[in-house]
Amino acid sequence: MKRKTFAVVCLMGLAVVSAIAGMKNPVVGGQEMYPTKNIVENAVNSADHTTLVTAVKAAGLVETLEGPGPFTVFAPTNEAFSKLPAGTVDTLLKPENKAALTKVLTYHVVAGRLSTHDLMKKIKEGKGSAELTTVEGGKLIATLRDGKTLELKDEKGDTATVTIANVFQSNGVIHVIDTVVLPN
Numbered sequence: 001m002k003r004k005t006f007a008v009v010c011l012m013g014l015a016v017v018s019a020i021a022g023m024k025n026p027v028v029g030g031q032e033m034y035p036t037k038n039i040v041e042n043a044v045n046s047a048d049h050t051t052l053v054t055a056v057k058a059a060g061l062v063e064t065l066e067g068p069g070p071f072t073v074f075a076p077t078n079e080a081f082s083k084l085p086a087g088t089v090d091t092l093l094k095p096e097n098k099a100a101l102t103k104v105l106t107y108h109v110v111a112g113r114l115s116t117h118d119l120m121k122k123i124k125e126g127k128g129s130a131e132l133t134t135v136e137g138g139k140l141i142a143t144l145r146d147g148k149t150l151e152l153k154d155e156k157g158d159t160a161t162v163t164i165a166n167v168f169q170s171n172g173v174i175h176v177i178d179t180v181v182l183p184n
């Protein structure tokens with residue numbers, strides 16, 4: 001009887017340790033994000049990024065974002081896309097607007113793998129702000145609100161807040177943002 005009790009306790013302990021160990025990766029949109037997967041492989045599993053994934057597919061950027069990179073992606077949530085004026089997303093997803101959609105999406109991508117540590121270092125070196133050049137060719141300004149919350153200002157003057165940072169991928173890093181940033 002003691003052996004059975006000991007075995008049950010050991011199995012329960014193993015289950016708890018396994019569950020804790022399994023939670024070491026960030027959870028985005030209800031799913032664990034694995035650093036061994038690329039940006040697209042992880043994004044398609046996030047319930048919070050279905051609009052972004054649909055847009056990436058419509059723009060023909062899947063192959064690029066599955067490539068070696070590295071990329072830093074500021075990934076707007078579905079809720080962020082819903083803040084845009086009514087009909088904007090549907091209009092951008094039309095085949096005839098592929099160029100405009102691509103411009104918006106590549107404005108959310110910076111070449112290289114920039115963790116929040118890297119971004120904060122750039123902000124400090126820039127005496128409070130860091131200018132990031134996007135793959136689209138535009139500029140994003142990174143700052144810290146209250147000295148700790150990473151924010152991005154787009155070329156139109158709107159601000160997005162990083163809500164989940166440092167979601168590392170095999171080909172870069174994703175920082176989840178609460179607002180779609182827009183180029184001029």
